[in-house]
Amino acid sequence: MGQSGLTGFFDRYLEAKSIFRNKAVLQSAHIPQAVLHREKEIGAIAGILAPSLKKEKPSNLFIYGKAGSGKTLSMRHVAAELEMHADANNIPLKIVYLNCKLKRIADTEYRLIAQLARDYGKSIPPTGLPTDEVYKIFHQAIDSNSCVNIIILDEIDQLVKKAGDEILYNLTRINDELKNAKISIAGISNDMVFLDALDPRVKSSLSEEEIIFAPYNALQLQDILSERAREAFTENALEQGVLEKCAAYAAREHGDARRCLELLRVAGEIAERNSSSSIGISHLDAADEKIERDRLMIILTTxxxxxxxxxxxxxxxxxxxxxxxxxxxxxxxxxxxxxxxxxxxxxxxxxxxxxxxxxxxxxxxxxxxxxxxxxxxxxxxxxxxxxxxxxxxxxxxxxxxx
DNA sequence: GTCAATTCACATGAAAGAGACCACGGTCTAGTG
DNA sequence: CTAGACCGTGGTCTCTTTCATGTGAATTGACGA
Known part of the structure; x- marks a missing residue:
């Protein structure tokens, strides 16, 4: 019977030892305990945002660097630490993280402000209200207590490309109208030339401080990979040279760590599906091809x-x-x-x-x-x-x- | 042969329209006490 | 009397059309040597 055959398959599947110990570690959403090779940048961000602990308004901050160079990760890392300290010492501090690329969430002026207002506990309908009304609600929400607010806008270039730089101008100007609270904006962008296209007023106020993230080189990628791989895979799951090859692959594509991790994860999945006990170079090649194919397939059909x-x-x-x-x-x-x-x-x-x-x-x-x-x-x-x-x-x- | 004007086949920008979705307030209607 | 259904108005958002303007080098044709 086909059914019993299937049962056998599932049994064997369950019995087979997985080469993964914790696959989530390789997912891009995972925030590791320690951020490797970004000590200098993290220090700089921390230095810039630290005044918020003294209830002062930190400078606006602008971060840019290529995709997968650890910008978001470092920023979130600092934000989390900062919030912890603020909490422990009873300092009124609120940090909001928003990814402007997310469709239908924060990719227009209305939606961005609405989303921010929602983060402050207001309920805003997805459409139907005049934009300045939403501004007013947001304004009131934020000014209701004297709190330092740091708003992190990830992929801010996408927002400006779609909706213009007026939002940023309005946002930086809100400070003048606030009586109690203070707002700082931290923008993150992949696009190096993005700043030049901005209205000079916005540009000067947004980039009071600038931090540039250089891409990881192959050696740093290897470090990151081996750190994550140790958590993600069981022992001896990786054959000789796999990590090196993986890092080299990604280093070739401007040091994108995210892609590097994805490559390793997919290679692991392929190895596991082939009921192989370890990941070899061939799996890596197959993974590289599969990722490319899947990406194309998704783009085509959507x-x-x-x-x-x-x-x-x-x-x-x-x-x-x-x-x-x-x-x-x-x-x-x-x-x-x-x-x-x-x-x-x-x-x-x-x-x-x-x-x-x-x-x-x-x-x-x-x-x-x-x-x-x-x-x-x-x-x-x-x-x-x-x-x-x-x-x-x-x-x-x-x-x-x- | 040289040089400026012309010309092509689009690129690129700006503005505005259509249609979908939604909130809000006013009016109407049916059900309830 | 009241809750809910049903408009009309005004708002956003996306996709698209319309109209207008820009562009860069091959080609052309006038000009002079």
Whole structure:
């Protein structure tokens, strides 16, 4: 019977010794006890925020550095310690952490302020109220006691890109209107040039203090990895050279520790699924490929239909001809695709933007070129290996019911 | 041959509209005492 | 009399269209050597 076979499988699954001891340690949400190789930065942050313990307003702080360089981790680490000290000594201090990238939570002015107000115990409807009303509520909530408030805005560049820098201006200016409380803002950004694009008034007040996080190098990544791996895996689960290779992989991609940990975790999962007792280099390679494939798959299937149709047009042209792909050709094919699947075609203006969005997602590579007398256009190239394009096409065909 | 003007095929920006979602206050309606 | 249903108004948010302006080098054509 199939059923008993399955029972056998589950039995064996339960019996097999897992190579994981605690998988959560490798998840990006995990906050480790000690933050390695960031002593200097943590010291700097602590120094800047420390005045809050004396009920003084700390300087606004701006942190930037590449993805996975420990910015958020360090900031949260300091915040947690600070809160602990404040608690222990009865100092009125409140720290709010907000990730501005989270869709539908804090990616517009209204939502950001509403979310902040909610953190102060007010209930704000998701929409329907005028924005200045929400400001007023937030203002009252914060000013009701004389407390120092530190607001950590993670991925602040995303917020500004979507909603403009007026929010930051308003936020930094709230201080002038507060009678009791004080607000400090700590912005975290991946984007190095983000500050330059800001309104100079906002820029000067937001970046009273600046801290730059350099990417981890391979050796530091190795340290971090081995520290986490010791907790995450059982003994002898890692074969020789795996950690080194993993660190080298990530160091190549600008020292992203988050990606590094993910790689190790997925490699572990693959090893376990193959009922292997340890993680080898081959698992690492498989993991690298799987992560890339999964990422692509998620992006493809979660895109709106219009983007899928556009991408389908690009992929089709890319497969059928070796020559460069231009916006005009894509749009023509896109229109026929639309009529075939009964989709109302968008204007070229919009499709142009969609192509730019696909570029942002890293599926295609776009370069604006001028062909002289023959106009200006985007030169589009698929940024996935040509071996995966047929599969991409198939996935898109299914998703679009072609 | 040289050089400035022209021209193409879009890119890029700004503004505004459509439609979905929501809160709030006023009005209407049916049920209850 | 009152709770709940049902508008109308005014707000946000996202996606899109419309209109306007910008752009960079191949091409063209006038000009001079």
């Amino acid at each position: 895109q709106p239909k219009q983007s899928q149709a556009t991408l389908y047009a690009i992929v089709s042209i890319g497969i059928s001809s070796k020559a460069s792909i231009f916006t005009g050709d894509v749009y023509e094919l896109y229109k026929t695709v639309c009529s075939r699947i009964g989709l109302r075609p968008l204007t070229q203006r919009r499709v142009s933007d969609i192509i730019a969005e696909l570029d942002m997602l890293g599926i295609v590579n776009v370069k604006v070129i001028s062909k002289g007398r023959y106009g200006r256009t985007r030169e589009i190239a698929l940024s996935v290996p040509s071996t995966t394009t047929p599969r991409m096409k198939k996935i898109l065909e299914e998703s679009l019911n072609l």
